[in-house]
Amino acid sequence: MTFIQKKRQARLDRSSKLGKRSTRKLLWSGLLILSLFVLSACGQNSEKTAKIVEGKVNVVTTFYPVYAFTAAIGGEDANVINLLPTGVEPHDWTPKSQDIVNTSKAQLFLYNGAGLEGWVPNFLKSLNSDTKVKSVAVSEGIKLLSAEGDDGHGHGEEHEDEHADDHADESGNEEQIADHHIDPHTWVSPKSAMIMAENIKNSLVEVDPEHKAGYEQRYEELHTKLEALDRRFTNELASVPNKEIVVSHQAFGYLARDYGLKQHAIMGLSPDAEPTGQDIVKLAKLVKDEGIKYIFFEELVSDKLAKTLASEAGVETMVLNPVEGLTQEQVNNKDDYFTLMQKNLQNLLIALK
Structure with a gap:
């Protein structure tokens, strides 16, 4: 092979290597873009893809306000999974099979109670027989309101079944509770939200006492914000x-x-x-x-x-x-x-x- 032929061959070899490198780069770029797309999609649908995390206290919540308060108090010590997807109205939502699987493996199940989640009693019965999950209605301790009229969806029945005796004094008597539906929308008042936040904090401490200090600190921060919101509503609506x-x-x-x-x-x-x-x-x-x-x-x-x-x-x-x-x-x-x-x-x- 002449010198000129060798140089020509060397150029061809370099071009071939560069082509292979370019192909590999394009392939990796494509895979990276695809991975980012998949991760982005998972982020947008986090409620559907949330999973139990080993080594952390796992908490399942039923809908946004309970989730928001729990995530704020739980911080880095808790893995909080919210059942209700973004943009869905909670009154007629029902859980899926994966929700039963996640909740069975969790340490804590937090729901509003007061009749909002009429599906809860049957849901809890459907959990695995060996589950250790503790279920808590975070509206406990709030003086509940009753509302006349049938809403057509049995809202209030869960509360009547489970807590009729507990709240008989607040509603007058047990007959009144039977004739009225309990108003479950406790979180809409910052005053009630403060009670809910304390119930959430106490529940986290009970199932995970090792991280009590963190839960207490973050609860105080949330409580301070709720108190400030309560003061604004009180002062500004008074006039x-x-x-x-x-x-x-x-x-x-x-x-x-x-x-x-x-x-x-x-x-x-x-x-x-x-x-x-x-x-x-x-x-x-x-x-x-x-x-x-x-x-x-x-x-x-x-x-x-x-x-x-x-x-x-x-x-x-x-x-x-x-x-x-x-x-x-x-x-x-x-x-x-x-x-x-x-x-x-x-x-x-x-x-x-």
Whole structure:
């Protein structure tokens, strides 16, 4: 082989090696992009892919407020799995088989109670026979409200079955509890949320005493934030001239009780409890008679009825969020319990001035 031929061959060999390297780089780049895409997808659907973590206390929560408070108190010491997916309204959600598997392996199962999660008794019966999970209704200790009328979904029945004796004094007597549905929307009031947070902290300490100091510290930080929120609601709503609010569903009873308001609901305890035409006419008359300027609606349920009533009464609509869950947009905006409750306060001040 001549010198010129050798040089030509060397160039060809280098080109071949470079080509192979480029191919490998492209292949790795493609795999990396694919991996990032998969990880991103998992992040967006974390509720569906959450798994039990060995070496940590595993806590399963039923829906957003309980999850948010538990994650804040648990911090790095707890692996918190929330059952309810983003953007789903909790009243009629039911668990899946994987939820039973995860909860059976967990150390703690935290649910709101007070009748919100009517599926809980059967769910707990479905867990593996060897499960060590401790279940706690975090609304225990809150003076519960009762609401008249059947919501059509059996909400309140779980509470009546399990805690009728415990709360007989608060509702008057056991017969009253049987005739009324318990209002489960405890977390919407910061005063009630403080009791829930303490129950969560005590539950974590009980199943994981080794990390008590961390739970206590993070609980105090959360409690301080809830106290500040409570003070804002108390001070700012005390001075509003109007006290009547019209809401899409009966989710603001504790907020109204604790801050001197009176709620009128288009629907019952469940957002699926349809009002009659007569109900709409009566509410429209109330809105006009009381000089109410806004009808409140929620983001996770249809605003159709709120807009119908607003049109009938000649007023506007505005959001009042029961903070039952986050929309995907709220997740993207990094909203949380506190930002949503502060927006609620701002909207109440506008509506009631």
